[in-house]
Amino acid sequence: MPFSETPGFKPSKQHEQLGSAYYDAVAPADFPSLRLRYRNQRWAERIGLGKLSDSDWNDHFGRFTPFKGSFAEPLALRYHGHQFQVYNPQLGDGRGFLFAQCYDLKDGRLLDFGTKGSGQTPYSRDGDGRLTLKGGVREILATEMLEALGVNTSKSFSLIETGEELWRGDEPSPTRSSVLVRLSHSHIRIGSFQRLLYLDEHENILKLMDYAIANYLPEAQREPVEERAVAFLEAVGKRVAATGARWMLAGFVHGVLNTDNINITGESFDYGPWRFAPTLDPSFTAAYFDQTRLYAFGRQPDVLLWNMTRLAECLLPFAPKDKLENVLQGFGPAFRDAFNVAILDRLGLRSGGAETDQRLAGAIWQFLAESRMPFERFFFDWRGAEAKRAAESPEAVVYESTAFGPVGKLLAKYEPRAADIANHPYFQHTEPCTMLIDEVESIWKPIADKDDWNAFETKLAAIGEMREAYAGANA
Ligand code: AMP
Numbered sequence: 355m356p357f358s359e360t361p362g363f364k365p366s367k368q369h370e371q372l373g374s375a376y377y378d379a380v381a382p383a384d385f386p387s388l389r390l391r392y393r394n395q396r397w398a399e400r401i402g403l404g405k406l407s408d409s410d411w412n413d414h415f416g417r418f419t420p421f422k423g424s425f426a427e428p429l430a431l432r433y434h435g436h437q438f439q440v441y442n443p444q445l446g447d448g449r450g451f452l453f454a455q456c457y458d459l460k461d462g463r464l465l466d467f468g469t470k471g472s473g474q475t476p477y478s479r480d481g482d483g484r485l486t487l488k489g490g491v492r493e494i495l496a497t498e499m500l501e502a503l504g505v506n507t508s509k510s511f512s513l514i515e516t517g518e519e520l521w522r523g524d525e526p527s528p529t530r531s532s533v534l535v536r537l538s539h540s541h542i543r544i545g546s547f548q549r550l551l552y553l554d555e556h557e558n559i560l561k562l563m564d565y566a567i568a569n570y571l572p573e574a575q576r577e578p579v580e581e582r583a584v585a586f587l588e589a590v591g592k593r594v595a596a597t598g599a600r601w602m603l604a605g606f607v608h609g610v611l612n613t614d615n616i617n618i619t620g621e622s623f624d625y626g627p628w629r630f631a632p633t634l635d636p637s638f639t640a641a642y643f644d645q646t647r648l649y650a651f652g653r654q655p656d657v658l659l660w661n662m663t664r665l666a667e668c669l670l671p672f673a674p675k676d677k678l679e680n681v682l683q684g685f686g687p688a689f690r691d692a693f694n695v696a697i698l699d700r701l702g703l704r705s706g707g708a709e710t711d712q713r714l715a716g717a718i719w720q721f722l723a724e725s726r727m728p729f730e731r732f733f734f735d736w737r738g739a740e741a742k743r744a745a746e747s748p749e750a751v752v753y754e755s756t757a758f759g760p761v762g763k764l765l766a767k768y769e770p771r772a773a774d775i776a777n778h779p780y781f782q783h784t785e786p787c788t789m790l791i792d793e794v795e796s797i798w799k800p801i802a803d804k805d806d807w808n809a810f811e812t813k814l815a816a817i818g819e820m821r822e823a824y825a826g827a828n829a
């Protein structure tokens with residue numbers, strides 16, 4: 355069934371309203387072949403594209419043929435940003451574009467079909483505009499895991515293998531090529547604002563802020579502009595803090611927290627060298643090229659605040675410095691509050707009051723850092739704070755240690771959100787579902803060696819089960 359006949363699908367061209375100062379119309383690459391490797395049927399149904407035939411899917415998400423209600427041509431978005439805290443005015447969509455937009459049929463949110471690997475643009479510099487197949491597979495694994503663990507993330511929507519040979523320094527080359535489509539709640543980045551500040555286009559900053567508020571952050575709608583700018587910074591900060599807190603509780607290290615990778619909706623996106631930490635090690639770092647460990651696991655909250663400070667600078671033309679600074683000072687407390695809520699979500703517990711929750715979060719974090727027990731195992735074992743279930747874990751002896759004492763005492767005060775919170779079959783398995791680096795490699799190897807996608811499919815099914823196990827309580 356083609357797009358035009360899919361029931362319910364609601365396309366949008368909202369981003370065009372901003373005008374050409376924010377993007378460049380570009381052409382997609384002409385790939386030698388298209389082989390559909392991943393189709394996110396769950397999200398396709400959610401936006402009304404569940405019945406799209408595979409050949410139409412390839413046509414729109416591999417060839418990027420426009421459809422009724424889409425842009426006439428894809429839009430390469432303009433942005434700058436700080437990479438590893440060094441300003442780079444030569445960024446922008448160099449291997450991706452905004453192909454189309456639509457509305458989420460469940461909650462009405464505006465969603466982008468953004469691409470990765472769809473060809474060169476004016477922002478490609480020396481790059482080929484392509485994505486390796488391994489890079490695409492890794493992005494799917496990251497987004498599926500994060501979504502299951504309750505992180506506000508972009509969704510990998512489509513992955514198509516494109517039949518080219520790519521040369522990369524960090525992968526055995528030549529390596530296979532792919533094009534990814536992600537569904538994102540905006541692609542407006544902190545770096546989109548920084549570019550306009552750099553160019554002294556203050557009116558355009560205002561226009562982008564008002565567009566962002568109207569389409570994504572209605573809670574910041576205020577008059578006059580001074581109050582609006584302050585409310586905007588606060589709204590973005592709350593969302594970024596909430597996402598950052600949930601990364602920490604997923605044991606997730608994004609790896610490249612440059613300002614161009616921070617979405618103003620707070621949605622987590624753009625997954626390159628990400629990793630999940632096997633244990634709570636604050637110095638655990640994802641990217642091999644991050645030699646100073648700037649984006650290490652434990653530094654993520656500070657780095658996000660540093661990035662928010664860059665956004666505040668873009669708002670200085672519209673609001674007094676002290677008011678913006680005041681908002682930035684609220685970032686730490688907002689992060690802590692979000693962290694305390696997220697830890698209860700992970701454990702499926704009712705709040706025990708703000709003060710006790712704070713003590714519980716502190717005690718758990720200290721215990722995990724000191725014991726270095728497997729990170730995900732702790733949350734799996736203590737779902738619903740059922741001491742009886744935890745006592746059956748292979749880690750039970752750790753839970754009898756004095757180091758665990760304070761955590762155990764606090765957990766005993768807590769009530770599960772529902773009596774059956776840990777009854778889902780997922781919690782009856784012997785192991786939690788994880789995505790450590792050796793697992794990622796062992797999923798990739800059979801694909802690389804013999805085009806065998808079984809391990810990949812099996813893992814996606816396991817993640818799906820985990821998602822369902824957590825979703826009931828946290829929806
Ligand atoms: P990222 O690390 O994916 O956030 O990308 C940082 C910048 O490099 C962005 O401007 C990208 O568009 C650009 N870029 C990354 N890889 C490529 C590539 N293969 N070809 C062209 N541009 C790229």
Ligand code: MG
Nearest residue numbers: 612614615624
């Ligand atoms: Mg990026």
